[in-house]
Amino acid sequence: MVIDLDKCTGCQACMVACWTENNQPLPDPTMHREGRVIEWMKVLPVQEGEYPAVRQRLLPIPCQHCEDPPCTAVCPVFATYKNPEGLVAQIYPRCIGCRYCVNACPYTCKFFNWSAPQWPGQMAAMHNPDVSVRPRGVTEKCSFCHHRLQQAKERAAREGRPLREGDYVPACMQACPAQAIRFGDLEDPKSAVSAERHNPRRFLLQEELGTKPKVTYLSEA
Numbered sequence: 184m185v186i187d188l189d190k191c192t193g194c195q196a197c198m199v200a201c202w203t204e205n206n207q208p209l210p211d212p213t214m215h216r217e218g219r220v221i222e223w224m225k226v227l228p229v230q231e232g233e234y235p236a237v238r239q240r241l242l243p244i245p246c247q248h249c250e251d252p253p254c255t256a257v258c259p260v261f262a263t264y265k266n267p268e269g270l271v272a273q274i275y276p277r278c279i280g281c282r283y284c285v286n287a288c289p290y291t292c293k294f295f296n297w298s299a300p301q302w303p304g305q306m307a308a309m310h311n312p313d314v315s316v317r318p319r320g321v322t323e324k325c326s327f328c329h330h331r332l333q334q335a336k337e338r339a340a341r342e343g344r345p346l347r348e349g350d351y352v353p354a355c356m357q358a359c360p361a362q363a364i365r366f367g368d369l370e371d372p373k374s375a376v377s378a379e380r381h382n383p384r385r386f387l388l389q390e391e392l393g394t395k396p397k398v399t400y401l402s403e404a
């Protein structure tokens with residue numbers, strides 16, 4: 184994934200799309216007060232510069248799907264692991280809720296279900312049937328909309344062709360009105376996202392930790 188901060192307006196459409204697509208419970212004031220909001224994609228304010236030349240920018244942060252993820256290394260029951268597609272995945276029925284992985288993630292991208300998820304009124308009827316609803320007591324996270332990848336693979340198989348770039352994009356990218364998010368196969372050296380790894384505007388979040396995040400950020404400053 185590539186997130187171009189010079190295009191991002193901070194509108195948070197990516198967050199809303201992610202909530203809806205992945206059946207995340209809508210946060211209520213109590214969840215906010217207790218710091219228990221579940222946001223697979225979050226948009227965090229970051230302040231840069233010194234007073235009076237201070238500016239604030241907004242940083243969309245999904246799971247970084249690290250090449251060397253610290254979260255998978257600490258899970259005692261292999262409930263979180265790097266899957267064959269290179270995504271950091273989560274097996275909810277296997278999770279014992281110890282929260283080691285939540286603490287190990289330097290990007291705060293893993294979320295524990297402190298309570299059973301709830302939706303107001305008729306919103307529960309709007310659940311995406313392709314995504315499981317996680318129960319209380321397990322940890323959850325961004326999957327890069329893995330269910331969409333499965334659907335794209337099945338579609339390609341039915342049509343007797345290999346998976347092509349653009350067959351599958353996550354909900355956050357689809358919803359972004361500024362086209363600040365791009366998605367593709369980082370292992371394909373010809374893909375657009377691979378090319379952006381050489382963009383002079385490129386940076387990775389906390390690259391010094393050696394986690395090798397798969398999300399590339401672009402920014403002029």
Ligand code: SF4
Nearest residue numbers: 258278279281282284
């Ligand atoms: S909370 Fe679940 S996934 Fe995370 S380390 Fe514990 S058992 Fe593994």
